[in-house]
Amino acid sequence: MTLWISGYILLLVKFGLVLGCLLFLAAYLVWAERKLLARLQIRYGPNRAGKFGLLQPIADAVKMITKEDIIPAEADQSIFLLAPTVVAATALLMFAVVPFGESLAIMGQRIPLVITDLNVGLLFIFALSSLGVYGVALGGWASNSKYSLLGGIRGAAQMISYELALGLSLVPVVMLAGSFSLVDIVNAQSGYPYILVQPVSFAVFFISAMAESKRIPFDLPEAENELGAGYHTEYSGMRFGLFFIGEYVHIQVLGALTAVFFLGGWHGPFLPPFVWLLVKMIFIALVMIWIRGTLPRLRYDQLMALGWKVLVPVSLVNIIVTGAVILMVG
């Protein structure tokens, strides 16, 4: 009984820590992005709220919470209200299967440093990722605005297309690790990170992941200069904030997943495991910002061609090669 209660309490503590950490990071990722992007463009970025603009995320939060929540007159109300929560929730939930350290032993009890170790963790991630499409597509549709609808449709098409490449790029990883559990995959990389043996897979995964998170150069669903702000044109206040949080949590999740699948997860010398994971996550996020600061947006046909004509065939070939190598090496 006590065991059960303590387990429950532990779970809640883990929840709280991870959620707090994620949201805090999301807020400061925004700050970091604005700051870094500014420097890439030889600007200062936010520097008025607090030292180095460090209070900017708080100011933004206050602004968004206090702003009027506008619902367009002809919008489909319930769906319009639901869509941002879908986006934010799916992004947050994905972190549930990401391990951030080896099991701890406290008072003789083994505590796994992961919220839940699913044996089909990878499939869980794909499932949530697919669900996230609904947030975008429904948000775009429910706004009853042509820009939003176009953004929503673009988002749906783009995410469905790149999910395929995303999935296929991870097959070699699963083949190498022999498990769908993220904990097992991380443990399998205790010797060397998979990036060394699977660079092609890494590249395909990284590109697809960026497309999944709708980041520049794949931000067609929210292309400011064509569609206003795409699927969230009509959103304001904290509902817009939820989309925003969803996007930045997504960046962290993708950073964490990249770390888990290719960079050895929490493995690393000298530093505690969760710090290693954090460092890797942040590194990936910074690279994404750098890409945003450098590359222009793709055209829609280029986007589709890249997904279907390059990434999918490349990952298929990669699977065959990996399979053959595994068979040969035994």
Next chain:
Amino acid sequence: MTEIQQKNISILTAITAIGQGFATTFKHLFRKPITEQYPEEKRELPARSRARIVLTRDPDGRERCVACYLCSAVCPVSCISMQSAEKPDGRRYAAWFRINFGRCIYCGLCEEACPTSAIQLTPDFENCRRDILTLVYEKEDLQVDHGGKDAAYNFYEYAGVATDEGPKGSHEKESPPVNVRSNMP
């Protein structure tokens, strides 16, 4: 065959180009930002930059505006209004002249339309007010005591109408008035 070759080449050049791009942005990280910190650092704007509108005067210090209504006609936001009238000396002038800077978009079309160089935009752009009525400028608020960008021009020297500037035939490029009672050329 050649197509594939070209494609390979283009993929290579594309990758280098992308690489260059990343290098460029990366190098920018270490440059000093060029941003000017506006309220602390103020910059001298060029004379032709377009902000607050003024009514200038001719070289003799008289009002240039003849209230021809061209600026108000051309104004895309209809922020200029006036009433023309005649002075005893025959000069046409604006009895009142009003610009609503709350509406003005500083497009400069009024300055372009002005045949007398009277209405001019100045670089002074800092005119935000909390009370919107203080943005409605009357003629006294608009008038300045100089000729602005075109200091030497005097419309009535060229217009050919009789004013205190001089009677018929006394202006630039005018011959003396015809004597209709004579047929001598």
Next chain:
Amino acid sequence: MPTLTIDSRQISVPGNTKVIDAAERLGIMIPRFCYHPALGAVGACRVCAVNVKEGPMTGIQMSCMLDAGDGMVISTHDKDAVDFRMAVIEWLMMNHPHDCPVCDEGGHCLLQDMTVSGGHGMRRYPGPKRTHQDQYLGPLVQHEMNRCIQCYRCVRYYREYTGYKDLGVLGIGSRVYFGRTGDGRLESPFAGNLIDICPTGVFTDKPARFKGRKWDFERAATVCTHCSLGCSTITSSRYREIIRQEAGISPDTNDCFICDRGRYGFGYANLPDRPRQYRVNGNPCSRQTAWAKALDLLDTTANTNNPSTVALLVSARCTLETLVTAKHLCHRKGWHGPVWDAPSGNDIKSRNALDALAPELVATMKDVRESDFILAIGTDPVNEAPVLTLALRQAQRNGAHITVIDPRPVSLPFDFEHLPTSPEEMGDQLAAIVCAALGGTDLSHLSPAGKAFYDDLVLRNAAATVPDEIVVALKKSRHPVIVCGTHMVNEDLPVLAGECARMINQPERSAGLFYVLPGANGFGAAMFTETHTNAGLLLDKIKSNDIKTLIAIEPEGCAHVHSSPAMAGILKSLDCLLVMDYLESPLSRAADVFIPTATVFESGGIFINQNGTGRSMQPLYMGGTPIFQTGRTGPPPRLFESDIPGAEHVPAWLPLADWMGLSLSPDNSKRRLEILKYTIENEPWLSALPISGDTGETGIKLRIPNRRLNEFASLPHTRNNAGNSNSPEISLYTVEQTFGTELLSSGSPALDEVIPQIRAAMHPADAEFLNLADGENLTLVLDENHELPCNVKIETDMAQGFIFIPRRPDLPWPVPGFAPIPLHPDQIRREKGDLR
């Protein structure tokens, strides 16, 4: 019907059509300066050049001088033609000053348009420009000769079209000068048209000088309300002020021109002292208070008195809507009236005229212009209906013989025959002319009534002699028109004139009948007012306490002639006086309740002109105190208000409709259509008018009801010898003048300077009898309370036994309606010493 090709499009046009007109029919507007539809072509400006590709003469030709010929092929946008026109514009612009910003024509200047559209943007000629001195041309027209492009439109209009001679062309070559021989006011009362006709800014509107640009004006097509002709005008307003009027184009009435009375007479709508507030007992109050007080007073009188003690007074400046509503209100409530407040006797004469106006005889101004014989009887066109003069002038230019039978010193800018005749003898003159012309004609087709009428004519014929050439001209004529006035005539003359027109209307000769009525809506007033009463009788009834309540709606004569103690006494015996008006008058100041009404510019409305053409006017602007007045010459107020200051006025029909219990929409524009619908539906003969109120440019011709069709009237042969010159008495008549006598325009500040001083016109024989010299000051003693100082003007060309003075609204006239006063020589006092 020659068929020609212009810019690859074929068109068939009637013979004698100029190429420029043929192109216009195709929608191709060839540039023009000197060409004007009313003036014709002279080929002076050279800007209408086209390239004739095939035809009798190929090459560049002036399209205004070229008759359209069969098989011609013409290009208007051929490079040669375009280059030619561009060169013409450039040389026209060579001397043109750089003063568009200070020129009032800027914005609606033909030269500006042609220069810009012709592509001439930069001046290449570096030499000096020729300049001209300007002239003072009076208070209405501003002169600026530098701008002239020598198209000759002004002198062609002024000398040829109107026939006045004081504006002409001087000099030669590029030194050509259009002006007078010296400074001075232009004599023509049609000089304002120079402003419209000048393609550039040589002649501009002086009262509207520097008041705004065309693009800032609210403009609407309006109907002139300063006489009964109903000329078409275009009115411009800005900042709640009427700025200027231009001539509208209406072929059936004014063609392209209007008189200066119509052009500058709008000033009454802008007057600073125009009453804009409701008043109870002279104290300003709110609309609700005045409205309630008026209702209260009417209720009280209804309860205490017989409804027939309430009288309604209307005038010819009321709109048709007001007149109809007034009539229905009176009928419904059993009130007395509506009474037409017309100058003495004009009401009955107008009714007689309309009774005689047979549909087949009705002549429009166009008919007058095209007629070949005009007999104007009892009318002084320049002074009573100025634009009629222009129509007569056009007929005269086309060779018509024009005779004017009138006692007044009629002056017209062309050759005509004037028979100065006293009102009593005018009928005999007319009868004599008609009899002589009909002599020898087969009259067997006439009905017995017609024969009786002819016999009557023959009887009258014996009493007068007429010059033979008039009879000869009438005999020869194919389209004679009889123009008959309603002021200086006896009551039966309009009927006689109408029947005479019918007599001479024969298969080979289609005659026309043209009445000049008093007031803009004299036609409507005659149709909708009570027939058995008039303003004089009404005053008698007030005196005898038969009328206790008077409701005066935009009154005319009574309002402005009551300053005498007698009139004040009459008004005192009233229990209640309600006045609705947009002018201040002695009557409005004495009102118990005063309701400010809207002018026609603010309310719109229908007016029926003298030939029965209904023309409607849309409201031009909302009304209200002009911004210039609220701002006291400074800028307008900076803060927005929900109400328009001084816009409390209502259309005159609104209170009437309210008292009648009509439920009208509170919305202004809807209400206007509702009352229009009511008006049209409740008066069957108005059913030709459209309910939308849009009568178009030409108006709607109305058929007059109850006209005795094909039956001649039997006139009582009432010939008296009152006009005997041996009588020591002289009749003092008030007469209309172009400026200063018409009520509305006399309040216009623009016309102040052109209103002449009061002069008493008299025949040399009378002057000799009274021992008076021309220009001498004298005082006419009208009665014990009224003296009229004036100045003698000896006119040879008038009837003997009359003194004519202008009928100024502010004249202290002792008799209602300006009825003529017989003067004994004792009543005429010289300034120095007695007569004789």
